[in-house]
Amino acid sequence: MTDAAEDTATGESGGAVASGDDHAAADQGAGGDGDRDRRHDAGRVRHTAFSPETVAVFGRPAGVHGSFAQTSESTDRPAPEVSAPDPVLAEAFGRPSGETETLQRDPLAAYGEPGGAPSPPDPWRDPESVAAMSGPALARPTIAEPTESGPKLGIQDVLFGKRVSWHALATLAVLAVLVGVFGGLIGRWTAEVVSPLNSDSVQLSTGEQTNGDAKSPVAGVARAVEKSVVALDVRTSSSVGTGSGFVIDKGGYIVTNNHVIAMAANDRNAKLEAVFFDRKRVPARIVGRDTKTDLAVVKVDNVDNLTVSKLGNSDDLQIGQEVIAFGSPLGLDRTVTSGIVSALHRPVPLRPDAESDTDAVIDAIQTDAAINPGNSGGPLVDDEAQVVGINTAGLVPGGGSIGLGFAIPINQVVPIAQTLIRNGTVNHPQIGVNASSVRNDRVLGAQVRNVVAGGPADRAGVREDDVITSFDGRTIESADELTVAVRTAKIDGKVGFTYWRDGRTFSGTIMPASD
Template sequence: MEPDNTNPPEAERWGKPDAGTPEAGGSPAADVTPTSARHSPVSPSTAQVFGRPSGVRGSFAPTDRQSSDQPAPQVGPPDPVLAEAFGRPAGESETLQRDPLARYGEETDEPAPADPWRDPESIAALDRPALGTPEVAEPTTPGPKLGIRQVLLGNTVTWHALATLAVIALLIGVFGGLVGRWTAEVVSPLNSDSVQLSTGDEGGTAPRSSVARVAQAVEKSVVAIDVRTGSAFGTGSGFVINDDGYIVTNNHVIAMAANDRSAKLEVVFSDRTRVPARIAGRDTKTDIAVVKVDNVDNLTVSNLGTSADLQIGEEVIAFGSPLGLDRTVTSGIVSALNRPVPLRPDAESDTDAVIDAIQTDAAINPGNSGGPLVNDDAKVVGINTAGLVPGGGSIGLGFAIPIDQVVPIAQALIRDGRVNHPQIGLNASSVRNDRVLGAQVRNVVAGGPAERAGVRENDVVTSFNGRAIESADELTVAVRTAKIDGAVKFKYWRDGRTFDGTITPTSD
């Protein structure tokens, strides 16, 4: 099959037209060479600025025609500081980096070892023999013997001076001997077996203070009271009130002995004599008890005073056995009077009382109970009964039963073994509000003194027997100090009004 020449190859289709062909146009010789590009003429000023110099055809001028009057950059010497910091180290020409372990500016060559045998680079040389020969010292001959003069004085003192020194030394020795002899005969010896030290003048037991005087007057009448059971032990105090052997104390001191028949009750006197005791009587509502000892002679009886004329600030002294330490004395003052203090029953005592107490700052601790509180005249004005000890020790708040309340109760206990108390037939609780302050009646005993006096429930007693009532405890104390079957005036509040009344306490 003949080739189809209707579609010629790309080279033929896109090739240049042959010269002389009608498609090329023009004459064959003239149309082969492409036409030159035509430019706009260059202005003389532009040619002067951007044109080549005369005679130069290439891009650079020949060497012989390069101008030497052009300024060339001048490299100045580097700054010494920068050269030291950034320059190439001395002797180094290959790198700018310094050895971080090198020490520039210092000699790095190690000194040659003194021993050439240890220097591998040393040259061969002769040295001393391996074993040296010691030099022999010249023999010495003994010199002349030295005398005392040469040894002591170095042959620098004459014989006359030596004689003078000897005389002086002799005189010093004689003088020292005479002085020693004189001091031995005149000065007394340091030690002696005939010296007796004196501790004071004769009769030095005289009291030197008011407290000491009271202590000497009272101490023999004060006793310690011990109670022992099979599982418990208690200690209290007391004081002798009669030469027949009667001793007054607190009920809570001997309560264990009263409630346990197997308990052992003993009284210990100031001379440490220990005597068995018996309970003559006790009163749980006033916390007073009387015990008795038998067959004890020469008892010292306490001097009982009165508590009616006590003054706040008056000096008082407390006796007893606090914490088991018998024959202890503490002093203080009367801090307050007529302080109602409730005493509640506990595991060791059946006392249920409210005492009209003398408050004192004389230290009263457990064991002081039952001991006497004495004034400056050595007279008993109260019985130490309780102490306010929230922290477990005395804080200056002690309480004693006034002796004026103790005496009638003690006499009744000695006489009858029991005590009758006044009562008004009501129960009360403390009330404090913006309307009234006192003892509010909770219930009234039918047919009792309070009902007969017209007292009703919820009435508030504000005064009793001339004493202001601010709590139920104060009403209890006021009733206990009244006389049985004796008319007593009182005031009470009801429905915003205050009424006056009269009531007659009866025996309980």
């Protein structure tokens, strides 16, 4: 091995280790210590010699005996020169004056030094300060220190203690006398000159007593009709209903709507009472009712001095004519509302529900007089206090009247009421067809869906899909209008009508039969 290889193979950390011969020479030179070293060296493990290839890769370079190579003191490169730092940087990052050891100031170096709150910025002396509002340049007033109050003066001190001068006492006495005199004069003047607030002689006068004349036309009609109007209460074990009616005969007959007394008719245990204008309650019995016209008649017994309604002529009504509605809307009996006739011959369907079996189409008088639930059955009267219709229905989508009320004309009520009083039931005309409304670019009317074999329509030559456009001189634009026109016709009377078929219009006559 080369010298370098030998050094690497026998070396330990930090430098080369001597060979075995060297150890022996050392032992001999050391005398007695040599034996101890030999015994110690005998326990050492001898390393295997490294191959030349390994020494060539991992050994020290030639001429290097330590861990670091020797550097030459001379160099060809010039040494850098450090210039003086920039003054701004030196001020920002240099050591504070007097500090030479570190850039950080000892936090305990300020211990014991007097401290205080930093002075507020002064915009007048510091151009870098932020603009801010300041108080006026006025001298602050010096606040005097509070003084302790002295002892309170008593009457003895004031009068005899010479604490207050006699001149001041005399002035106070004069002022007290003046105040007393002035107060007495004011009191006397108030008592003698100003009138008292309370008096027993005041009599409140009222206006001139009238002779009972009505203040307005509506008030006069209300006074004339109110005694003939009744409220009808229906009570069952599970529900309560309220409607209206009016007396049509001194025998105690009262006309109303069928849907008002339907619960009483369908429940034997129901209680039906008529309540008159003086709050007198009387049991009522059902004389007869008609579900196809929504009319009914009830009767009360043993009631004296009944006021009978004066019936008018609904055929003479004009659109815009003033009318007054009577009834008990929402249970508020003896209620009066006024309006006008908004339209005539308005077909209004009335369908069955949970409380009524009415299935009718009425030929209604339309009015803007307020009609709400409970007005049903009450009279609709003109400005002469004559009944021209029976309040029957109202469109109340929001729960109250919106000016769309409907009444059955009195000329249609009278024959039905007389028949119910006479027979208890009513027969109606019919033509033996079912129809539905049709509206298209070719025709407008009531289209026949089926025809009863052998019925009036079949005998008149009406076929399915024919469209009836007029009946008894009345224009038909819907199935409801056809129903109204047929039910207002006479049984076994010839009625003219027109119908449309396959683009052509035909005329004919038909004889309604009883249902």
